[in-house]
Amino acid sequence: MLRLTLRNLAAHKVRLLMSTLAIVLGVAFLAGVLTFSHGLDRTFSGIINGSTPDAQVRPANSTTATEDAARPGGGSEAMLRPEAIERLRTLPEVARADGVVQGAGLYVLDTEDKLVSSSGAPTLAFNHTGSPNLLGEPMLELDLGSWPKTEKELVLDGATAEKAGYEVGDAVTLIAPQGETRRKATLTGIAAFNGGGTAGAQLLVFSTAGAQELFTEGKDVYAAVSLTAAPGVSQKELVEAANTVVPDGFEAVTGDKVVAESEDAIGDFLDVISVFLIVFAVIAVIVGAFIIVNTFSILIAQRSRQLALLRALGASRRQVTVSVLFEALVMALIAATIGVLAGWGLAHGLAAVFRQAGLEIASDVLDLTPRTIGISYAVGVFVTLAAALLPSRRAAKVPPVAAMREDTQPPARSTVLRTSVGLVLLAVGLVLAAMPRIGIPEISLPGGFEVPTSPALWVGVGAGVSILSVAWISAFLGRPVLAALRTVSGLVFGMTGKLAGQNAMRDPRRTGATASALMIGLALVSLIGVLAASMNASISDVVEEEFKPDLIVQSPTFTPFPTSIGDEMEKVEGVATVSRSQVAQAVIGKVDLQNPKKNEPAFLFGVDEDMPRIYDLDVLEGSDDVKPGQVLITEEAAKEHKWQLGERIDLTFRSGRQLHPQISGIIAKTQVTGDITVRIEDLVEAKVPREDASLSILLTPGADPAVVHERLDKLVADRPVVAVQDKDEFAESIKGQVNQLLYMIYGLLALAIVIAVIGIVNTLGLSVIERTREIGLLRAIGLSRGQLRRMITLESVTIAVLGAVLGLALGVLFGVLLRDALREDLTSLRVPLDQLAVFMAIAVVVGVLAALLPAIRAGREDVLKAIASE
């Protein structure tokens, strides 16, 4: 039996390869994603560990100092004086104490005076001290040149220098946050974090004096201190000793704690990426499973006579089942092996894509871990065996007498039960998805479980159940579609079209299962398409409704910029009003000294007196005319904090200053400002460094908007940090971000479609083999090679279009329902008909491509051999 199985496998190498390809791709994607996430994890933990000292002295009640500096409006006022560092340095436990100077708002311009994009990763600007990390190694590695010595020198990371086109010795143009905003510094070297790479962050390393000139107005003060322990001193002992001399408002923490905090902070971000990618890997594996089921079913149908012979010769049902399953196991092992190796390659590909996007991942951390290999093999084998189980049981049911029958086609099985069960499941799925419309019941289940109330979750689960049910009964649901397609192709292509339509209907279950793979991919694509189009429409609506100024000035990366830009704009001819807004952070409510983690700072907006006049805020209570000492809050904030109009709230800033503004107005949620809005004057009083997050500009009556726009553009031409946008440009810039995400998701779903194409190739290939004699007959009585190819192509297109019709219908249905569940954010519904048409066209192209190989193969078949076969 075993030998027979292996013979079977060896006899159909090409067929085997095609069958395994689906699972190879699924496993490859999974292994690739796992390897990539692992590499991502290691890259970040390498950087964090490599750049953290034994202990750090930092402002109390803060988390990692570097992170604070990178946050907009997070600049801390409290600074350490050199004497404090000197005191630390004299402690016997301390081997080294190095003052850290760092700051935000610094940008590098390339040789063509364009901003070097940072793609979301932070720009880290600080002084070079040479202090070692907690492993005793240097924190930074110099790849080239030397460290900066004078105030007019700096070191960059390799990626930034390359992007900007600078070489060692060149003069680098910088945009500074204060003082002389545009300045030059000589590039003296190229550096990277210890262990290589920067994970996309831009490194700008200065001498201590240079950093102080940029960030502390030249004063000899420091934001933090890196401590290095004397030999034999533990981190804990070091921190205890340091805390005895640390000035008020500062604390010493161990390097381990800093590492844990940093990993916590980055962990969420990494988890999002990993989960996001793994979701697509799971989709790929599910789609692959469909193809395995189908392939095995066809192979067993074709082998039924051989299986019957085995049964007639005395093989038990069990032996037949086991033999088929064993065949699947061998296939799975081969597929998983190729898949894991391909996954390793894919991980490098993903890393290259992320590198393009600016997130540098060292390729030496993209290793196949035993965990990745284990999971990939387990999933590959499990999915293949599970998919082969049904066909293998069917194989065992082939009666021995079938060996003697002329007709090898198994009799049509009743599909009534399957169809009924599928229809019931589909109904359940639809009801689940419609629950948010009907009303989610609020019942608590025994055991303290509660019915989840998230409408999106209900729709998601309903969509999942429905899509799988439709796949299950695609033979039934697809029949009217196939009949319609047959009529159409018969009308357009004559007899070849009709034959193709008939062939697709010959085994509706096979056609349905093949189409299902494509259906799943296209359902998801069109669902996402509906959501994205709705989101873009909603953005347009919001912008249309809320964008009141003539022009808006802000940074494309939403980073703050110097107030001098606004000052200059006020002087431009045609500009009537420049309204400023600033973003700051403060702890809301009472500061809990016992439990610093609870003091998570929230963002608040600072505005000037013009803001309420320019924008048309929806005032629910009080007035939107916020004055110094007052605060404007949204309905959501009022609900969350149980605030009432007229009440005073507590805000504690980084500087330690507190404000107690009175609530003067409650407004509906808006994109114009945040949950909490105070006057900029109050922020100044709270010692928040003054900078602008956005400027809203009104023109003088009669001024030509285009002309003023041009003047302002000219003004900011050498300040690439900010952009001037009118209403349409503003909407487009936001939509651009939505579309970027959309294309990324499309890219990932493309894999599911590639697998579906393989499924169609497989089914067609096997069908062509099955119909060799019929094809020979057709050729003998006058079907030309071209007509034969057209017939197979049309059958393929029919399958693909069936998948597309079902997929698009489901995708649009659930897209609409999901949009409805999310209607608070997605205020308008838009079904992107143009995109759906493109998807349909893609399905046709997919059909044509999938038919290429089988059609060529069938065309090459010798007519005579085809007739004489058997």
Added chain:
Amino acid sequence: MSLTDPAPREIAAQAIDLHKTYGKGAAEVRALDGVSLDLYAGQFTAIMGPSGSGKSTLMHCLAALDKPTSGEVVVGGRKLGRLRDRRLTALRRDKIGFVFQAFNLVPTLTAQENILLPLSLARRKPEKGWFDQVIDTVGLRPRLDHKPSELSGGQQQRVACARALVSRPDIVFADEPTGNLDSTSAAQVLDFLRHSVDDLGQTIVMVSHDPVAASYCDRVIFLADGRIVDELAKPSREQILAHMADLQSRAMGLAPIGEDA
């Protein structure tokens, strides 16, 4: 070969010194070994011979399904040797009709669609009068909308015959058309073929090893070891049987191990 009928006739298809070999060296098999043959229009010709005599290969070469190793085939006045696949396909579709032993019909199409298949592949309309005449001769009018799976074996073969005739081909090739049928159905099919020659003026060439089938023919050609060894005009079943036995014993004499066909 000598002409059995002194009256000059139009030639529908012609084989000139056909050779067909498979394999090389020691494994070489000569399926056809210098066959020259004229097939006359308006005649029902049978090609007979034991298994391995080359009769099927001869028919496949004549019908443009296979290419001879050397020699020339002429169908409807056209030499096949130089034709590319596209022309051969068109020739098969327009000038030649086929009836095979089994699997003659496309299972997804009705009887009528099967009959009209060569015409619809060429995007031609059937001649109404001719179509009706063929259908009536074949006697299948009430079954035209049935799928092949709903027809008996004899009915299926008659549908296949109707399909072969519907495009008014120059010549129809039938490969053991009654091989899979019981004697009653076989007789119906053979009657139909005879009628189409006598009443409809068709030209039919049939490969068979059944003397009963061959007795319906105007002319019987005997093949052995890839050569034409004999032919009879309008033979009776007994004549054919006697000839077959003669051939058999000659073959036995040449090769003592014998062929059991």
